[in-house]
Amino acid sequence: MQPHELITALAARRLVAIVRGEDPEAALDTVLTLARSGIDLIEVSLSGADALDVISQSRKALGPRALLGAGTVLTAQDAVLAAEAGAAYVVTPAVTEAVAASRDLGLPVLAGALTPTEVVAALRAGAAAVKLFPAGPGGVELLRALRAPFPDVPFVPVGGVDVATARDFLAAGALAVGVGGPLVGRAADGDPTGLADRASAFRALAEGAS
Template sequence: MNLMESLRTHRLLAIVRGNDPGAALRTVLTLAEEGVGAIEVSLTTHDALGVITRARAALGPDALVGAGTVRTADDAARAVDAGASYLVTPALVDGLLSADIPEVPVLMGALTPSEVELALARGARAVKLFPASLGGPRYLGALRDPFPDVPFVPVGGVDAAAARDYLARGAIAVGVGSPLIGDAADGGDLGELRTRAAAFRAEITRGAP
């Protein structure tokens, strides 16, 4: 299953961010065990590139472990070298064109209609609507009027209730950080992470159109 198939099927992109690389790796592996199909490791995580490399080695070459918070073309190059299977940016990134890395899909951050157009022009496979909490699900619904075929992934302030609303408004998936991860990537309880992951997936499945 490729990234877009996973997003459309599982409707969830988990975002791992923390200060403990060992805990971050255990968090990625636990999420994969719980059936989360796409997992992003933010480059703000300590030794994020090492976490991505070790996670891909542990989970296999088909694992959808990507790099998030990619802010420069150099970030993108280093993440691809580390084995990231996709890239996620918080905004438009100068010098980053999907055509330059056709084997690695890019979810490019955008908020306004003009930014959405620029992200598409740069070859983004999907648009990360960020920070989605500024406009909420109604804003996504308004964006989909002029952009009905654009795959949007809202990120920022998305809990289970908001996830259901975004999916009902036409998002192909939602990106979720702390409401799902909690403190697991900083050494928190992995059993609690498993409980949250199962509950989140169940809520998304119930709420998805």
Template sequence: MEFGAALRQERLVAIVRGRDVEASFRTVMTLVEEGVPLIEVSLSGAGALEVIGRARKELGDEAWLGAGAVLTAEDAQRAAEAGANLMVTPGLGAGVDESVRQGLPVLAGVITPTEVIAADAAGAVALKLFPGSIGGPAYLRALRTPFPDLPFVPAGGLDSASAAEFLSSGAVAVGVGAPLIGDAADGGDLFALRRRAAEFRAVCA
């Protein structure tokens, strides 16, 4: 399944950013076990490339395992070498360009109409509205007036209630970090992570 289709089907991208490599890896695997198959491991977290590499070996070639906070061409290259088959950026730039050059799907960060136009022209598969908390669902609805057919994925500061409102406002999916992950990627409670995963899956169903 292509990434765009997977986004529309699953409607949830989990964002893992941890201070502990082993805990981050366990978090990724727990999310997959709980039916959250679209996962982004932020390069700003500890040992992110190691986490991606270990998870890729466990999950196989078909799983959607992304690298987040891809800023530079080198970031994109190293993440792809580690096993990431999806690139997520907070904005436009060399990270987007190199990912597209490699033929990898990109979820590119945008906030303004100008950035939306540029990201779409650059070849982004979907547009990460970041930070989503800035304008909220009302801003997404306003953006969709001139861009009704583009796939927006709000991320940044979304809890389950705001995620539901974004989805009802036309988002194809939402990206959720701390409200879903909690302290799991720092060595915290995986049982609580499972409970939150079930909550967000229900919201995104």
């Protein structure tokens, strides 16, 4: 995947589903359920149990064109392992060595940043887009404040984003939003109760914002 392809996918879907869990089999089932529900831009966090195997198995099940990425990528070695597992893009929680390493591996990066200085650092390191993280405490006003000096930067708020705040962030100019718990719930830990309904609600929101 090229950086412009990640931007195109974010602009079209408006939603990144974040899967993180302690049950690898349940996490894999969650990825596949989300994909079947029409939410196909999915990040599997490396902080989950056996996350690299979840990515690998998801890639085998969904095929080579699936929009499957690795999240919580912190180091250059994390980036290498994510690429080997089949991640098409990388998401970091901050501007770490993983940003440049992923770029050098040919993986577009959604790099975490919260301040103007961090936004500039992310872009200089080669990020394709900026993950505004954690977005919850600053809310929509933080996004608006950052977009004033950086109107052309593609921002993806993550952290504290639910259906209501997702709608507000998208209306305020976010390219997309990243959602974990409010969408996935405890499905990746073995309890899929309500996952299909939540997926339907978030998909409707994303489609309405497109």
